[in-house]
Amino acid sequence: xxxxxxxxxxxxxxxxxxxxxxxxxxxxxxxxxxxxxxxxxxxxxxxxxxxxxxxxxxxxxxxxxxxxxxxxxxxxxxxxxxxxxxxxxxxxxxxxxxxxxxxxxxxxxxxxxxxxxxxxxxxxxxxxxxxxxxxxxxxxxxxxxxxxxxxxxxxxxxxxxxxxxxxxxxxxxxxxxxxxxxxxxxxxxxxxxxxxxxxxxxxxxxxxxxxxxxxxxxxxxxxxxxxxxxxxxxxxxx
Numbered sequence: 169x170x171x172x173x174x175x176x177x178x179x180x181x182x183x184x185x186x187x188x189x190x191x192x193x194x195x196x197x198x199x200x201x202x203x204x205x206x207x208x209x210x211x212x213x214x215x216x217x218x219x220x221x222x223x224x225x226x227x228x229x230x231x232x233x234x235x236x237x238x239x240x241x242x243x244x245x246x247x248x249x250x251x252x253x254x255x256x257x258x259x260x261x262x263x264x265x266x267x268x269x270x271x272x273x274x275x276x277x278x279x280x281x282x283x284x285x286x287x288x289x290x291x292x293x294x295x296x297x298x299x300x301x302x303x304x305x306x307x308x309x310x311x312x313x314x315x316x317x318x319x320x321x322x323x324x325x326x327x328x329x330x331x332x333x334x335x336x337x338x339x340x341x342x343x344x345x346x347x348x349x350x351x352x353x354x355x356x357x358x359x360x361x362x363x364x365x366x367x368x369x370x371x372x373x374x375x376x377x378x379x380x381x382x383x384x385x386x387x388x389x390x391x392x393x394x395x396x397x398x399x400x401x402x403x404x405x406x
Contacts, residue, residue: 172276173242174276174351176358178366180237184369190215190335193222193228216369223373230371234333238359244276247351248325256335262317268306272299274324279350295322336343336363341377346390 182188187221198205209215222230252259259341267277281287298318331339336359343346343356360374378384378392383399393399 172241172279172282172351174247174355174358175242176355176362177239178359178362179239179328180234180235181363181366182234185186185234186212186215186219186369188233189219192233193218193227196222196227196230214373216272220369228334228337230262230305231333231337235330236333236336236363237328237330238362239328240355240359242274242276243327243355244351244369245319245323245325246321247276247349248327249321249328250349250352251281251327251355254331254335254339256328257331257339259327259329262325264319264323265313268315269299269302269310269319271303273302273319274298275320275322276324276351277322295320337373340374341380344374344376345378345386346376346392347386 185208187206190209191202194200194205195202199238200372219230244291248261251257252261272295277288277291298320302315302318306312311359339356340360343352344360347352348356360370360384364371373380376392381396382393383396384390384393385396
């Protein structure tokens with residue numbers, strides 16, 4: 169059994185991230201060439217001032233030039249099934265077709281079950297039964313690609329995920345929301361923390377969407393921000 173905590177590491181990002189975004193932003197408003205803009209720019213405060221203004225104006229194409237990659241492990245298949253639904257991302261995931269489980273497979277226990285000793289014991293017993301059945305099939309000559317049909321959403325997985333900065337902000341805005349499922353919220357928080365550690369200026373963007381909007385547009389709200397109708401001073405749609 170794996171600990172119920174995603175393991176996340178930022179493994180790739182441009183060293184010239186800020187200059188690249190600034191060059192893209194400045195090119196839109198300058199008669200100078202992008203090469204000259206890039207080569208003549210080193211003032212971090214100046215770059216951030218323009219970048220923040222452009223992003224705040226909604227011109228997100230300028231941050232699509234930045235690609236970041238994360239190595240992620242100790243997450244359930246239930247979690248990765250949610251992650252791979254995001255557009256404009258690239259994934260390479262541990263294959264249950266080519267990687268054969270040799271013994272008890274790693275799995276994630278949801279906190280609601282983890283905190284109940286009786287239910288946790290039943291959960292672990294069931295995972296053991298599944299593992300035994302999987303081994304019975306593979307030892308009988310059933311290919312791993314067919315034996316995997318008995319493996320549960322709880323089975324732990326690993327994945328390399330790459331995305332541009334615009335999608336990273338979108339991912340954070342959606343998956344840091346308290347309405348998001350707990351595991352992908354933890355994983356996304358770890359991704360954001362790893363990137364912010366390298367690029368602190370991103371902390372204002374890698375937040376739940378309500379923080380950026382100033383209101384909650386979910387059907388059910390955690391109460392952190394006022395509902396959209398209240399914030400905008402309009403009646404809720406019927």
